[in-house]
Amino acid sequence: MSVKSPAEYVESLRDGRRVMFRGAWVPDVTEHPVLRKAIDHAAIDYRLAEEEPTRELFTAEVAGERVSRFYKVPTSAEDLLLRMRAIETATAEGRTVVTLIHEIGTDALFALLRVAAACDKARGTAYLPRVEALLRRARAEDWALSVAQTDSKGDRAKGPSGQADPDQYLRIVERRADGIVVRGAKLHTSVSVNSNAMIVLPTRAMRTGEEDYAVSFWLPVATPGLKLIASPFLSGRRSPIEHPLSAEHKMVESFTWFDDVFVPWEQVFLAGEVDYAGPLALSFVDFHRFTAVSYKLPLVDLLVGSAGLMAQLNGIAGAGHVRDKLGSLAMYAATVRRLLEASALLGRMEDPGVFVPDTLTVNTAKYHFAHGFHEALRDVQDIAGGLLVTAPAWDDFASEDVGPALHKYLRGATGDAEERLRALYLVTDLAVGDLSGYHEVLAVHAEGSLEAEKLAATRHFDLAGTVRLARRLAGIGD
């Protein structure tokens, strides 16, 4: 069986990688208090693949071997739905924080299979065997993978070749007989510090003259010249009672600096074929937005559940405006889930045998989630009340001087102040504090901005068909 244990995963990260945290190089990420939290969080994927009752869901049979479910290339709607359930289950176990170490990398691999096949067919390149070789190796060794796509981008109004500084998009600075040398910075790279290997993709479409920017490859994280500057967001110590979600769970992103990194040709998937940079970027997001919405499911369910719980504890469950808000939250959560399921059911088979979620539906799902998220938080905050930011600390309950008064005055409708405070702490962590801020920015930007989703969805909407309908009903013909 090619599935790593959590301990083997931790051990695999001791490889001399260059990671900086708050201005200091980290000698061993597994010994670092903040990074170790992210590692233990990510190890959930390996634990669930090992233990019952989740083993069946988190593994799959491929070529006679039991492997991580995430490495099974989807060939049907059923495969996508099982992938969705696995991502949802791991994220629920991670208390709304996604593990991502298998999801994002396999999203990139599935996209690379499609685009390498098309490029090889049209251009006579030989990229597909390299992608397949990486897939086999990563699957056999059950690698944790990160994906570096988003460039620093400089002036957003200009493309790669229009920038004053040519390094604002990752580029090839040297082509050698044995490989390429790349330079640039990719931003926001999730799980890079705790993955075994990284896949690099172009951010956007490229045009003639931008050949050096049309580049894709993979590399081990411990490759010389690859430097990861870890984000310290959400890294403070926190109490498990006052922060029931974020005390034990976090993901780490990095500023990912390619300080003239050599990549052997066997690891290169695109090097100058400008026509394929755009399709690769877009193909990745077809899969990655499916992953994104899958890991939002526990989050939106928890928004509904915590609002319902606070309504009970505050004694307002029967109030008209509260029922209205709970109804909106429930419909929001249900729409996100059903759109995602529909995107799997409406999916299509593409060369070389990859089942792809329906682009219009999956982008609509991600957009609907992101667009409604802040409003949903507002409803949860409204129902819970101001104690979200003014509640006493948990330690105050133990005080002989004030504990009895806290029990008397904070009990709400059901009579148990400690229970109500625990529920409030949950909502604060979920909808008010820095984890909430993280989820808010993640909703708007990660896996692409709202505009990117709207653009992708409208590109696949039959606008011409609807205009024809309007013309016909207006009696003005074609």
Ligand SMILES: Cc1cc2nc3c(=O)[nH]c(=O)nc-3n(C[C@H](O)[C@H](O)[C@H](O)COP(=O)(O)OP(=O)(O)OC[C@H]3O[C@@H](n4cnc5c(N)ncnc54)[C@H](O)[C@@H]3O)c2cc1C
């Ligand atoms: C928590 C988190 C995790 C992430 N993980 C990863 C990861 O693992 N790997 C990875 O590669 N990326 C990752 N991302 C990056 C994510 O995909 C980007 O944040 C997203 O694509 C937006 O890019 P940006 O942050 O550079 O913002 P910008 O692109 O600068 O966007 C800011 C605003 O400018 C607008 N804008 C940008 N360009 C134009 C233009 N030309 N014309 C008009 N408007 C424009 C946008 O629509 C937006 O409103 C992550 C992001 C977050 C927040």
